[in-house]
Amino acid sequence: xxxxxxxxxxxxxxxxxxxxxxxxxxxxxxxxxxxxxxxxxxxxxxxxxxxxxxxxxxxxxxxxxxxxxxxxxxxxxxxxxxxxxxxxxxxxxxxxxxxxxxxxxxxxxxxxxxxxxxxxxxxxxxxxxxxxxxxxxxxxxxxxxxxxxxxxxxxxxxxxxxxxxxxxxxxxxxxxxxxxxxxxxxxxxxxxxxxxxxxxxxxxxxxxxxxxxxxxxxxxxxxxxxxxxxxxxxxxxxxxxxxxxxxxxxxxxxxxxxxxxxxxxxxxxxxxxxxxxxxxxxxxxxxxxxxxxxxxxxxxxxxxxxxxxxxxxxxxxxxxxxxxxxxxxxxxxxxxxxxxxxxxxxxxxxxxxxxxxx
Amino acid sequence: xxxxxxxxxxxxxxxxxxxxxxxxxxxxxxxxxxxxxxxxxxxxxxxxxxxxxxxxxxxxxxxxxxxxxxxxxxxxxxxxxxxxxxxxxxxxxxxxxxxxxxxxxxxxxxxxxxxxxxxxxxxxxxxxxxxxxxxxxxxxxxxxxxxxxxxxxxxxxxxxxxxxxxxxxxxxxxxxxxxxxxxxxxxxxxxxxxxxxxxxxxxxxxxxxxxxxxxxxxxxxxxxxxxxxxxxxxxxxxxxxxxxxxxxxxxxxxxxxxxxxxxxxxxxxxxxxxxxxxxxxxxxxxxxxxxxxxxxxxxxxxxxxxxxxxxxxxxxxxxxxxxxxxxxxxxxxxxxxxxxxxxxxxxxxxxxxxxxxx
Numbered sequence: 001x002x003x004x005x006x007x008x009x010x011x012x013x014x015x016x017x018x019x020x021x022x023x024x025x026x027x028x029x030x031x032x033x034x035x036x037x038x039x040x041x042x043x044x045x046x047x048x049x050x051x052x053x054x055x056x057x058x059x060x061x062x063x064x065x066x067x068x069x070x071x072x073x074x075x076x077x078x079x080x081x082x083x084x085x086x087x088x089x090x091x092x093x094x095x096x097x098x099x100x101x102x103x104x105x106x107x108x109x110x111x112x113x114x115x116x117x118x119x120x121x122x123x124x125x126x127x128x129x130x131x132x133x134x135x136x137x138x139x140x141x142x143x144x145x146x147x148x149x150x151x152x153x154x155x156x157x158x159x160x161x162x163x164x165x166x167x168x169x170x171x172x173x174x175x176x177x178x179x180x181x182x183x184x185x186x187x188x189x190x191x192x193x194x195x196x197x198x199x200x201x202x203x204x205x206x207x208x209x210x211x212x213x214x215x216x217x218x219x220x221x222x223x224x225x226x227x228x229x230x231x232x233x234x235x236x237x238x239x240x241x242x243x244x245x246x247x248x249x250x251x252x253x254x255x256x257x258x259x260x261x262x263x264x265x266x267x268x269x270x271x272x273x274x275x276x277x278x279x280x281x282x283x284x285x286x287x288x289x290x291x292x293x294x295x296x297x298x299x300x301x302x303x304x305x306x307x308x309x310x311x312x313x314x315x316x317x318x319x320x321x322x323x324x325x326x327x328x329x330x331x332x333x334x335x336x337x338x339x340x341x342x343x344x345x346x347x348x349x350x351x352x353x354x355x356x357x358x
Numbered sequence: 359x360x361x362x363x364x365x366x367x368x369x370x371x372x373x374x375x376x377x378x379x380x381x382x383x384x385x386x387x388x389x390x391x392x393x394x395x396x397x398x399x400x401x402x403x404x405x406x407x408x409x410x411x412x413x414x415x416x417x418x419x420x421x422x423x424x425x426x427x428x429x430x431x432x433x434x435x436x437x438x439x440x441x442x443x444x445x446x447x448x449x450x451x452x453x454x455x456x457x458x459x460x461x462x463x464x465x466x467x468x469x470x471x472x473x474x475x476x477x478x479x480x481x482x483x484x485x486x487x488x489x490x491x492x493x494x495x496x497x498x499x500x501x502x503x504x505x506x507x508x509x510x511x512x513x514x515x516x517x518x519x520x521x522x523x524x525x526x527x528x529x530x531x532x533x534x535x536x537x538x539x540x541x542x543x544x545x546x547x548x549x550x551x552x553x554x555x556x557x558x559x560x561x562x563x564x565x566x567x568x569x570x571x572x573x574x575x576x577x578x579x580x581x582x583x584x585x586x587x588x589x590x591x592x593x594x595x596x597x598x599x600x601x602x603x604x605x606x607x608x609x610x611x612x613x614x615x616x617x618x619x620x621x622x623x624x625x626x627x628x629x630x631x632x633x634x635x636x637x638x639x640x641x642x643x644x645x646x647x648x649x650x651x652x653x654x655x656x657x658x659x660x661x662x663x664x665x666x667x668x669x670x671x672x673x674x675x676x677x678x679x680x681x682x683x684x685x686x687x688x689x690x691x692x693x694x695x696x697x698x699x700x701x702x703x704x705x706x707x708x709x710x711x712x713x714x715x716x
Binding site: 032033194195197198199200202205208209211212218219220221222223224225226227228229231232254255256258259260262263266288293301302303304305306307308309314316317318319320322323324325326327328330331332 | 390391552553555556557558560563566567569570576577578579580581582583584585586587589590612613614616617618620621624646651659660661662663664665666672674675676677678680681682683684685686688689690
């Protein structure tokens with residue numbers, strides 16, 4: 001079931017036109033201030049879009065990479081091209097495992113085929129990955145709903161805190177962390193979402209934007225505020241997405257997630273990660289030691305963009321050049337702080353993820 | 359000993375000219391982009407400066423209020439004026455106890471005096487409060503130094519994380535949390551400071567600015583990053599300031615402090631609050647329940663200021679009007695997470711503060 005709407009019209013975050021071989025995606029660097037659809041006709045445009053975060057969110061960058069490989073096969077379906085483009089796309093972002101997962105699935109599907117069959121197969125497989133993402137996220141939402149319903153039986157309004165954007169722009173449709181919130185909205189549960197700003201990229205602006213478009217009550221807060229709200233009983237549960245999760249249930253997600261998990265634990269508030277199976281990395285032993293945490297440009301912290309008095313998207317310098325910046329993009333929340341992992345197969349205690357996916 | 363310098367010249371954050379009765383203060387809303395001294399010749403200018411955070415930081419707003427009352431006594435030294443102005447200044451900011459403390463000290467000093475003696479006495483007492491603040495902060499730094507030295511014996515470089523600005527602009531001179539860092543610099547200890555941005559007002563920009571001016575190595579980070587750095591052994595201690603501290607050792611400080619205290623505790627990293635005695639509220643029983651947490655304007659989260667391409671200080675809209683904002687200014691870190699309280703009388707375990715100040 002298609003779900004997400006912008007100004008009343010349904011959109012997926014990314015869509016391929018099967019006749020023209022054009023990939024269209026929402027340029028998320030322009031949100032929430034402008035809704036702009038970009039087109040890619042060459043795989044290097046997908047490469048740039050992932051690297052520059054015009055498409056972002058672990059599930060979406062996996063799907064985008066798959067379409068990128070389909071564009072590459074349209075140009076040249078040789079083994080060399082398959083290997084080169086796969087490596088190049090995989091190098092765009094290091095932390096989310098969905099990227100490597102989608103590229104591995106595409107290459108292992110295409111490699112055995114005759115070269116003349118690869119182009120059509122690549123588009124079919126990329127489309128299948130996109131469609132599966134929608135189905136997975138809808139299922140995650142279905143499994144989230146009873147968790148929200150249980151709280152709704154005790155509270156007039158269910159207050160949910162989320163960090164970063166794990167809504168539909170982070171996926172093809174529905175979102176991961178927000179999927180259950182939309183299911184709860186459909187079930188007429190009264191809820192309210194605390195939206196973390198999520199500096200430095202401020203993906204909370206995307207979350208506020210999509211919740212506004214879907215009519216879900218929400219309040220935007222600085223990243224510093226969540227602990228205080230939890231201390232004062234204003235948060236009933238936390239739901240976040242993930243970029244890479246170990247079978248032990250350690251959750252790598254947007255920087256700052258660990259701090260919110262600590263505060264939830266300290267206040268006895270359930271903390272859930274919504275995790276599609278392509279986000280699970282079965283090879284991980286020690287998530288804290290093994291996952292490469294992307295260090296992004298200091299300019300993301302030093303500068304910020306927004307609308308000026310004329311309504312133009314522009315950027316300002318916050319921090320003078322004389323002070324250095326560090327900008328790690330992700331952190332790892334240990335399984336001991338995670339109440340449950342919500343997957344398309346159901347909810348597992350963090351330590352029992354291997355039971356569903358081992 | 360005067361300490362802090364801007365472009366090589368010593369400044370206090372606030373100074374009164376005894377001959378002209380003019381109060382000069384650094385306009386902190388213009389930092390770090392411009393160093394501007396403002397003048398107040400009427401107490402209502404001090405009232406605005408505190409409310410609009412041109413002067414901010416618990417110790418400094420106490421001193422500023424004292425000078426505001428001195429300006430008011432110069433105009434009219436009646437009981438009515440004393441009561442009215444004291445109430446008005448006290449209403450500018452609710453959370454830091456230093457404001458009420460300084461006003462109470464001023465009024466109990468002035469009330470018994472003959473009206474004709476109040477003006478001169480008010481200026482003397484305000485100046486005494488300012489001078490005592492400098493001495494207190496220097497003493498806090500002296501008591502912080504051995505804590506840093508102990509780490510320096512085991513590590514080449516001591517990494518200290520701080521939140522908000524508890525440096526010299528938050529006080530008259532030296533700062534509270536940063537005072538010991540400057541003492542360590544004088545003692546030739548190699549150190550490096552992680553500076554939290556501290557959204558929404560981004561007081562970390564002030565901290566980066568003053569550390570740069572004093573030549574202390576530092577790195578600016580988003581508020582979300584500190585937990586990750588602590589997990590990876592990149593933080594040796596945390597030192598923050600405070601706005602109100604109970605005798606039990608519960609620390610009310612800038613929003614987000616609690617999250618960093620949780621992360622420090624989870625990683626076995628010592629967490630200190632640097633607390634001048636005027637910041638201790640002896641009347642508090644339940645800090646979490648009793649302290650009024652200032653809710654500031656949503657525009658502080660919704661908009662941001664910085665330098666545009668022409669080097670002009672300007673502001674941008676980050677979040678569209680359709681999404682509401684909540685903006686609590688402070689949180690309370692429970693004593694159980696606090697390794698020690700550094701005061702001018704020495705360092706106390708959080709639970710033993712009453713021994714020094716009961």
